Amino acid sequence: MGLTKSSTGSNLLVSDLAFLKDNSDYVIALAGNPNVGKSTIFNNLTGMHQHTGNWPGKTVSNATGNCIYQNTNFLFVDIPGTYSIMSNSEEEEIARDYICFGNPDCTVIVVDGTCLERNLNLVFQTMEITNRIVVCVNLLDEAKKKKININLKQLSEELGIPVVGTIARKKKTLDKLMNTIKEVCERNLRA
Ligand SMILES: Nc1nc2c(ncn2[C@@H]2O[C@H](COP(=O)(O)OP(=O)(O)O)[C@@H](O)[C@H]2O)c(=O)[nH]1
Numbered sequence: 425m426g427l428t429k430s431s432t433g434s435n436l437l438v439s440d441l442a443f444l445k446d447n448s449d450y451v452i453a454l455a456g457n458p459n460v461g462k463s464t465i466f467n468n469l470t471g472m473h474q475h476t477g478n479w480p481g482k483t484v485s486n487a488t489g490n491c492i493y494q495n496t497n498f499l500f501v502d503i504p505g506t507y508s509i510m511s512n513s514e515e516e517e518i519a520r521d522y523i524c525f526g527n528p529d530c531t532v533i534v535v536d537g538t539c540l541e542r543n544l545n546l547v548f549q550t551m552e553i554t555n556r557i558v559v560c561v562n563l564l565d566e567a568k569k570k571k572i573n574i575n576l577k578q579l580s581e582e583l584g585i586p587v588v589g590t591i592a593r594k595k596k597t598l599d600k601l602m603n604t605i606k607e608v609c610e611r612n613l614r615a
């Protein structure tokens with residue numbers, strides 16, 4: 425798509441993250457449209473306190489935090505919300521640079537289960553950049569209230585990538601997500 429590290433000025437970003445990676449086993453990017461629950465998932469997994477809620481500009485830079493799962497140290501990066509890799513705003517540029525050049529071990533695209541279709545744009549764009557990807561269908565409680573039933577297995581088969589359903593506020597629903605992230609990271613080691 426004609427984007428290079430130097431054209432986007434992201435050289436510094438990539439070297440910064442290479443340094444961060446020294447202390448952890450895997451780096452995991454949390455990406456997705458604004459307001460889908462990325463920071464809620466990030467906070468629940470890392471024990472940190474990123475701002476959550478519905479106001480613009482709340483995550484303007486990449487926040488990082490660690491999560492130890494099954495004796496493995498994962499560094500999570502909560503990147504700003506974005507609708508597209510074709511960025512329009514400062515937040516979207518930060519997100520685009522990270523998705524394209526951050527080279528995480530796994531990119532989790534968090535999507536809103538109440539409006540899946542709109543969210544799939546970013547999933548398709550990211551699939552063109554990496555195959556180390558997990559789709560996290562969040563807000564399943566809200567979807568249920570609206571009588572929206574998502575066939576996660578079929579979605580996974582059609583996309584050809586792992587899909588996990590979550591309710592970000594309920595920590596126990598994040599266990600399957602962690603398990604899947606770990607699998608993707610380890611599969612990559614063997615590949
Ligand atoms: N009901 C419900 N609310 C959620 C869920 N995940 C996040 N939220 C709420 O949705 C709002 C946006 O979440 P946030 O984590 O800030 O989204 P972000 O913009 O993607 O980082 C907050 O008020 C969260 O408490 C969920 O699974 N179910």
Ligand SMILES: [Mg+2]
Pocket residue numbers: 462463464475476482483505
């Ligand atoms: Mg956020």
